[in-house]
Amino acid sequence: MELKLLQKDVARICGVTEDCITNWERNRSTPQIQFFPCIINFLGYMPFEVDLTSPSGKLKAHRNINGLSQKQFGKILGVDGATICSWELEENKPIMEKIDSML
Incomplete structure (x- = not known):
């Protein structure tokens, strides 16, 4: 640069x-x-490693781009921050269609 x-x-x-x-x-x-x-x-780019091919990676990228903690993002989506964490760790799977409609 x-x-x-x-x-x-x-x-x-x-x-x-x-x-x-x-x-x-x-x-x-x-x-x-x-x-x-x-x-x-x-x-001009995201310097953090995120897998944009997975739902969990897409969620994390969205959080990073918008500067949101898991707790803040959870409030937007109407879930707990721990739920966001479990989605990002792929312990549970979010319903992406529902999330896409909320964003």
């Missing part, structure tokens, strides 16, 4: 501190999910 931005510039764009950017770049910490939309928008 050749944007020639400083860490402080990226921090301002993402609404975090310069130290946050440094820690993310050096893998000292992981960004919190609420920062995922900014990161994805800034990079």
